[in-house]
Amino acid sequence: MKFRPTEPGVYISAALHGALLLTALVSFSDSRKFEDAAEAIPVDMITESQFNEVVKGLREAPPAETPKPVVDRVAEVEESKPQPVVQEVKVDVPAPPPPMREPDPAPPEPPQAAAPPEPAPPVPTPPPRPPEPKVEVSAKPEPPKPEPPKPVTAEAVLPPTPPPRPRELAKIEPPKVAPPKPTPPKPEPPKVPPKPALDRAQITALLDKQRKEDEAKKPPRPPSGREATEQRKFDPNSIAKLLSKEEPGQRASTGRALNQTASLGNPTASGQRMSPSLWGQLDGYMIDQYKRCWSYMSLGPTARFIPQIEVSFTSAGVLAREPRLRNQPSDPNLRALADSAMRAVKQCNPLRIPAQFLPYYNEWKDRILRFDPDEMSG
Amino acid sequence: MTPADAGIPHDLTFWGMFWAAHLVVKTVMLGLIAASLWSWAIIINKYLLYARFEKSMDRFEETFWSGNSLEELYDTLSTRPTSGMAAVFVGGMREWKRSFSSASSAFMGLQARIEKVLDVSIARETERLESQLLVLASVASAAPFVGLFGTVWGIMTAFQAIAISKNSSLAVVAPGIAEALFATAIGLFAAIPALVFYNALQGRVARSQARMESFADEFSSILSRHMDQHVSGERGHAA
Numbered sequence: 001m002k003f004r005p006t007e008p009g010v011y012i013s014a015a016l017h018g019a020l021l022l023t024a025l026v027s028f029s030d031s032r033k034f035e036d037a038a039e040a041i042p043v044d045m046i047t048e049s050q051f052n053e054v055v056k057g058l059r060e061a062p063p064a065e066t067p068k069p070v071v072d073r074v075a076e077v078e079e080s081k082p083q084p085v086v087q088e089v090k091v092d093v094p095a096p097p098p099p100m101r102e103p104d105p106a107p108p109e110p111p112q113a114a115a116p117p118e119p120a121p122p123v124p125t126p127p128p129r130p131p132e133p134k135v136e137v138s139a140k141p142e143p144p145k146p147e148p149p150k151p152v153t154a155e156a157v158l159p160p161t162p163p164p165r166p167r168e169l170a171k172i173e174p175p176k177v178a179p180p181k182p183t184p185p186k187p188e189p190p191k192v193p194p195k196p197a198l199d200r201a202q203i204t205a206l207l208d209k210q211r212k213e214d215e216a217k218k219p220p221r222p223p224s225g226r227e228a229t230e231q232r233k234f235d236p237n238s239i240a241k242l243l244s245k246e247e248p249g250q251r252a253s254t255g256r257a258l259n260q261t262a263s264l265g266n267p268t269a270s271g272q273r274m275s276p277s278l279w280g281q282l283d284g285y286m287i288d289q290y291k292r293c294w295s296y297m298s299l300g301p302t303a304r305f306i307p308q309i310e311v312s313f314t315s316a317g318v319l320a321r322e323p324r325l326r327n328q329p330s331d332p333n334l335r336a337l338a339d340s341a342m343r344a345v346k347q348c349n350p351l352r353i354p355a356q357f358l359p360y361y362n363e364w365k366d367r368i369l370r371f372d373p374d375e376m377s378g
Numbered sequence: 379m380t381p382a383d384a385g386i387p388h389d390l391t392f393w394g395m396f397w398a399a400h401l402v403v404k405t406v407m408l409g410l411i412a413a414s415l416w417s418w419a420i421i422i423n424k425y426l427l428y429a430r431f432e433k434s435m436d437r438f439e440e441t442f443w444s445g446n447s448l449e450e451l452y453d454t455l456s457t458r459p460t461s462g463m464a465a466v467f468v469g470g471m472r473e474w475k476r477s478f479s480s481a482s483s484a485f486m487g488l489q490a491r492i493e494k495v496l497d498v499s500i501a502r503e504t505e506r507l508e509s510q511l512l513v514l515a516s517v518a519s520a521a522p523f524v525g526l527f528g529t530v531w532g533i534m535t536a537f538q539a540i541a542i543s544k545n546s547s548l549a550v551v552a553p554g555i556a557e558a559l560f561a562t563a564i565g566l567f568a569a570i571p572a573l574v575f576y577n578a579l580q581g582r583v584a585r586s587q588a589r590m591e592s593f594a595d596e597f598s599s600i601l602s603r604h605m606d607q608h609v610s611g612e613r614g615h616a617a
Contacts, residue, residue: 009423017415
């Protein structure tokens with residue numbers, strides 16, 4: 001193609017393309033980035049009653065320093081939670097303890113912390129213990145143990161094995177028996193500290209033996225911390241003993257100290273609902289009151305008709321709005337019945353509703369009353 | 379379009395995308411832009427040409443049917459380059475005059491010859507009108523595929539880069555894909571006008587051709603009438 005003035009297409013085309021490119025460069029150079037879209041928040045619709053039932057923890061509640069589990073009563077026996085075995089213990093143990101003890105009927109739980117052989121003599125726990133062992137079963141086994149604090153907690157032995165009798169004995173005897181017991185082990189720690197655990201184990205074992213001879217009942221009981229730690233071997237045959245024999249059911253949560261502070265609430269928990277028995281009570285109250293207000297004399301056999309009246313109450317039991325008859329009868333005879341029912345509702349207007357139902361106001365604020373002549377007149 | 383004056387390539391501007399592209403994709407893009415440029419040049423030229431052509435045909439028809447002598451018309455037209463209907467007329471008249479100047483009495487073949495000449499002139503004019511329209515057709519049909527080829531190639535290299543960098547977040551994938559799609563965009567940019575204007579121009583060519591053919595038929599019938607008059611005159615003269 002020759003570039004003649006009659007064919008200026010090339011120039012025009014080039015000019016157009018150049019212009020287009022320029023505009024494209026200008027308009028594309030600032031390609032906006034997408035706006036950071038806010039995440040869509042799913043919204044749930046809830047009814048008014050659901051909203052009223054929502055129980056939410058207080059945001060402004062002063063935080064407890066360390067949140068503690070709720071404890072309803074002090075545990076008779078401390079339950080030990082599995083604790084990681086302290087490994088460094090093994091270094092100083094010279095040899096496995098001799099099998100001097102007789103098989104313990106109530107072997108302790110395996111997950112107890114191993115007793116470090118260097119006894120950290122000034123044990124904080126033993127001193128307070130000796131005076132204690134007045135009542136508690138759990139207090140008794142503790143004294144002989146000169147171990148560091150961990151075993152103390154570890155010591156918790158479930159009392160499945162002992163028959164009720166030992167327990168009674170234990171309750172009575174400890175004041176006599178325990179005081180002498182704790183003393184021997186307590187002085188020991190200071191003396192023995194460097195010595196290997198074996199010696200002390202023997203001593204405590206001997207002590208146990210003596211004590212057993214003294215009281216025939218006692219021996220099976222004291223699975224002291226020492227013994228517990230020595231018997232770290234897991235005995236598969238005694239698994240059954242580890243298992244709780246308590247009936248399944250609601251148990252008060254137990255712990256070392258009472259702690260009635262509830263948690264701050266579960267944000268997703270919902271409130272209580274009326275139980276069937278509560279419903280029954282409420283119905284009883286209402287029927288009682290309406291019966292007193294309702295007077296209707298049946299003038300002979302009529303078609304069976306039960307006026308149903310829709311009412312809604314305020315929380316004080318006052319009618320929130322005009323009651324409404326749901327099934328308007330056509331028979332004038334029955335209309336009298338319906339009118340009487342309406343009158344009864346209005347007459348009983350401030351209905352007395354016990355305060356115990358107040359929390360459930362949402363559930364009973366709208367009700368339908370049925371006035372059955374057969375029932376009510378009776 | 380001169381790539382030399384490219385600015386600093388921002389990441390996603392046209393220049394940035396162009397310069398970041400693979401060599402093959404770059405070639406494809408340049409080829410497509412050239413095709414677009416070329417097809418637009420053809421479109422503009424053809425529109426101007428057809429406008430001129432149709433105007434000249436109108437003018438010629440006006441003078442042709444104005445009742446002037448065909449000889450005079452031929453004398454004025456044959457001195458300058460003609461186009462369209464005028465060219466057809468000049469071709470036919472030349473053949474006519476040549477047959478008479480040879481002074482032969484071969485009137486038998488004259489009608490057929492003139493028609494042939496008219497047909498040839500029409501074909502030549504039509505070809506002049508149609509020239510380069512095929513370029514538009516080729517651009518319209520081929521540019522999308524070429525652009526697609528560039529895109530596929532660009533996506534291929536983009537995925538290779540992703541595989542190497544072992545990072546598949548969208549921010550890594552996006553520039554490569556955008557740059558690859560740019561090739562298809564240019565392909566469509568070239569193909570769509572080419573297709574539309576090819577159809578439009580083709581229609582105008584067909585219209586012009588039909589007009590020339592109808593003129594050729596009328597002209598040949600006029601010549602045929604002249605021929606018959608001439609023959610009868612000669613016979614009368616001879617008798």
